[in-house]
Amino acid sequence: MDYxxxxxxxxLKDLARQIAEERIKPIRAQLDEEETFPWDIMAALAQADLCGTIIPEEYGGLGLGCLENCLVLEALAEGCVGVATTYAASFLGAYPLLLFGSEEQKQRYLPPLAKGEALSAFALTEPQAGSDAGAIQATAVKDGDFYVLNGTKQWITNAGEARFNTVIALTDRSKGARGASAFLVERSDPGVSFGKKEKKMGIRASVTREVILEDCRIPKDRLIGKEGLGFIVTMRTLDLARPGAGALAVGLAQSALDEAASFAKERHQFGVSIFSFQAVQHLLADMATKLEAARALVYAVARFIDSKPKDFSKEGAMAKLFPTDMAMAVTVDAVQVMGGHGYMREYPVEKMMRDAKILQIFEGTNQIMRNIIGLALNKEYSKKK
Amino acid sequence: MLRIIVCIKQVPETQEVRLDPVTHTLKREGVKAMINPFDLYALEEGLRVKEARGGKVTVLSMGPPQAEEALREALGFGADAAVLLSDRAFAGADTWATSLTLARAIEKLGGADLIFCGKQAIDGDTAQVGPEIAEHLNIPYVAWARKLTFNADDLLKVERLLDHGYDAVEVELPALITVVKEINEPRLPSFKAKLRAKKEPIPVWGLGDLGLPPEEVGLAGSFTQVVKVFPPPARGTSETWTGPPAELAARLWQRLQSLGPSVVFRK
Structure with missing residues (x-):
């Protein structure tokens, strides 16, 4: 469909797709099998100028918007969601800076990201604080011109590989979520270490580790915005990132549909191609319809965000919820269409099905997405009365 | 500041080559085109030399007006400038007339320190144009380069790929180098370069711009001419059957039997 x-x-989309075709698809099975971090592909993305899509031109980026970011993510996810997640997670670490960073912070941290010389990470989740992000326990205590951070961040994408992490920690425990603040913590800062690489079901080309902060002493100018803004930084960051998760889902589902439909054309049973069976056609028809609906939603929300609305939490959540549930369903059905072949690692759809699952979980579970949408609806309909 | 020129050719995408049954020439209209794959390696090497030693990379192509797309694509990889040589008078050129036209354009550009070409084009497969350009310009050339090393600012060590191994030669600049795929891994296009490429003016030079007499270019200036192009004769007819193996085997057996006594079966 023409959008x-x-x-x-x-x-931009064609260039990202070229990278997916030429550089990602040929090695995605190997990256998955060996759980290798895709540095070579990151270098290719950097060389193609794709590391700075959303970073303003004055910091070396392309200065593009949410829609362009989604187009690139969609195209890369057609190749591999593990690789695309690595790429996307770096922007997750950059949004707090883009939204609330000081000029000095932007000058220092954004150009290396835009050039693709460095990656970033966003460190919010803790062992006791997942969906309940307000339950974080990491602390940042001011000590003269420094902050001293302590705590453990869990399941942080790109941790250990990223040059800096945006860490959310409590500067005032008594205020709960309102006492949270956001900090730039560099990989090489004293007191920073990383846990072992987690073994995951899918997106195995991406790396997930703990960020461990033990008396991590950083200059006070690493604070993003001001004290107490941490939770707002987090919410605004995730609002912006969520259509991106939806775009990953769209790319993934497109790839699964392509695999299943081409397979159905080739595969013969009962003397004919299985594509000719209505049972298979109906599966494919549902897959294609849901996929197109998801793509239309992601693009529409991305365009809405690019129009700079004041609040788009509900729309952002919708653009994550529907496409990621869709991608799960579509990849399961892609395996079903391909039968035993689909279940074999020789074909790419079993990996797609494993990769799809995380999309319903990360950047806010889809249950939390429904909470956000529900909350917004509740507010809207309260006003109307 | 090295003046680097890369010569590229727009060729039909390999799977889509069709011949015009009347004129016996390649059908180019409506056929997807691309940069000759070997030329991408030539361009990459030009860009690498520029990045390592400073300079300017100009891409040059002779072809119909649509060859401009190939030049824009080359700019998208990071070339600095492009020139298209296009004129009805250039049509039907063999390798001699083509290389003469390209050589005159290189002179008009003010000459070059290094000229890169792919080892050959995948449509004509002659591998002649590169070396001929060097002959017209009266400069040395090294064909089939797989590795370049600068021994001095104007002295290049070149490893030439041979059937068994390679040999190493030294060549003084200015020189022309034709490259093989082993020499590098071409980069991806970059978004910023592609944006620039969209707007970059590409001059089109014709016969008048090059100061060449009409009888030295195109078909008139060619010593050779394609008299006939033909696909190898088909070896009988073939059919493709699909279906379950058992069914296909039975069908095949029936067919072989129906072919009669000319087919002999022995245990």
Whole structure:
């Protein structure tokens, strides 16, 4: 379907798709099998100028918007969601800076990201604080010109590989969520270490580790915004990132549909191609319809976000919820269409099905997405009375 | 500041080559085109030399007006400038007339320190144009380069790929180098370069711009001419059957039997 992209947007998507075809697809099974971090692909993305899509031009980026970011993520996810997650997670670490960073902080941290010389990570989740992000226990205590951070962040994408992490920690425990603040913590700062690489079901090219802070002493100018803004930084960051998760789902589902449909054309049973069976056609028809609906939603919300609305939590959540549930369903059905072949690692759809699951979990579970949408609806309908 | 020129050719995408049954020439209209794959390696090497030693990379191509797309694509990889040589008078050129036209354009550009070409084009497969350009310009050339090393600012060590191993030669600049795929891994296009490439003016030079007499270019300036192009004769007819193996085997057996006594079966 034609989404009336501009020539520039189409060029961007085509370039990302070229990278997916030429650099990602040929090695995705190997990256998955060996759980290798895709540094070579990150270098290729950097060389193609794709590491700075959302970073303003004054910091070396392309200065593009949410829609362009989604187009790139979608195209990369057609290749491998593990690789695309690595790429996307770096922006997750950068959003707090883009939204609330000081000029000095932006000057220092954004250009290496835009050039692709460095990655970043966003460190919020803790062992006792997942969906309940307000339950974080990491602390940051001011000590003269420094802050001293203590705590453990869990399941942090890119941790250990990223040059800096945006860490959310409590500067005032008595205020709960309102006492949280956001800090830039560099990989090489004293008191920073990383846990072992987690073994995951899917997105195995991406790396997930603990960030351990033990008396981590950082200069006070690493605070993003001001004290107590941590939770707002987090919410605004995730609002912006969620259509990106939806875009990953769209790319993944497109790839699964392509695999299943081409397979169905080739595979013969009962003397004919299985594509000719209505039972298979109906599966494919549902997959294609849900996929197109998800893509339309992601693009629409991304365009809405690019129009700079004041609040888009509900729309952001919708653009994550529907596409990621869709990708799970579509990848399960892709395996079903391909039968035993689909279940074998020789074909890419079993990996797609494993990769799809995380999309319903990370960046806020889909249950939390429904809470956000429900909360917004409740507010809207209260006003109307 | 090295003046680097990379010569590229737009060729049909390999799977889509069709011949015009009347004129016996390649059908180019409506056929997807691409940069000759070997030329991408030539371009990459030009860009690498520029990045390592400073300079300017200009891409040059002779072809129909649509060859401009190939030049824009080359700019998208990071080339600095592009020139298209296009004129009805250039049509039908053999390798001699083509290389003469390219050589005159290189002179018009003010000459070059290094000229890169792919080892050959995948449509004509002659591998002649590169070396001929060097002959017209009266500069040395090294064909089939798989590795370049600068021994001095104007002295290049070149490893030439041979059937069994390689040999190493030294060549003084200015020189022309044709490259094989072993020399590098071409980069991806970059988004910023592609944006620039969209707007970059690409001059089109014709016969008048190059100061060449009409009888030295195109078909008129060619010593050779394609008289006939033909696909190898088909070896009988073939059919493709699909279906379950047992069914196919039975069908095949029936067919072989129906072919009669010319087919002999022995245990």
């Amino acid at each position: 009336l992209l501009t020539e520039e947007q189409q060029m």
